[in-house]
Amino acid sequence: MKIRIKGNSIRFRLTRTEVKVLCTDGRFEERTEFDNTFFSYAVAISNEVRQLTARFNDNTITLLLPKNELGDWEANDEVGFQNMFRLDNGKELFLLLEKDFACLENTAEDQSDNYPNPKAC
Template sequence: MKIRIKGNSVRYRLTKTEVETFCKTGYYEERTEFNTKTFTYALKAVDVDNLGAEFMEDTVTLLVPKKWSSNWFENNRVGFENTMILNNKSELFLLVEKDFACLDNTTEDQSDNYPNPKAC
């Protein structure tokens, strides 16, 4: 799973195996270790109406409605998005999507990515 954070925007991209694991277990996480702390980013299926997020104990968790996630790995839906209104009235844009293979040359292993719909 990849994470991209820019300003008040958080995006997760998941490979085929990660999407399937998330759908079957309701949870998926990745960790990045530093000398003194570990940063964790996670995806969790919960009983909510819309995509949300929380940041607690060095962990960013995106909360996905269970009704959306149960068969996501079996359908053509690319992902989920929502603009979350924060307590201070600012906005946090959230996006969770399937990771497509890049069209340009890259050294990154893409063997578990979804086929890019723009590929010929």
């Protein structure tokens, strides 16, 4: 899973395997270790939310996706989900959860588990 954070915008990209785990298990999480602590990022399916939502607790960003929106995301062509999430302090946080497509240009990154890029000829 890749994350991109810029200002009040968070984007998560999931490979095929990660989407499959999310659809099967209802959660996918990764962790980055530091000397004495860690930072985690996760996606979870929830019956308690009505739209893509974010939580930050215990050094973990979790995107919560309503169960009824997930459907057959693993098998369909839907790229992802997005929401402009209003925070308790009145500010907004843009959330984007999407499938990770292979890059069109050469890259040293392993892309063997990425979705085929629809823009590739």
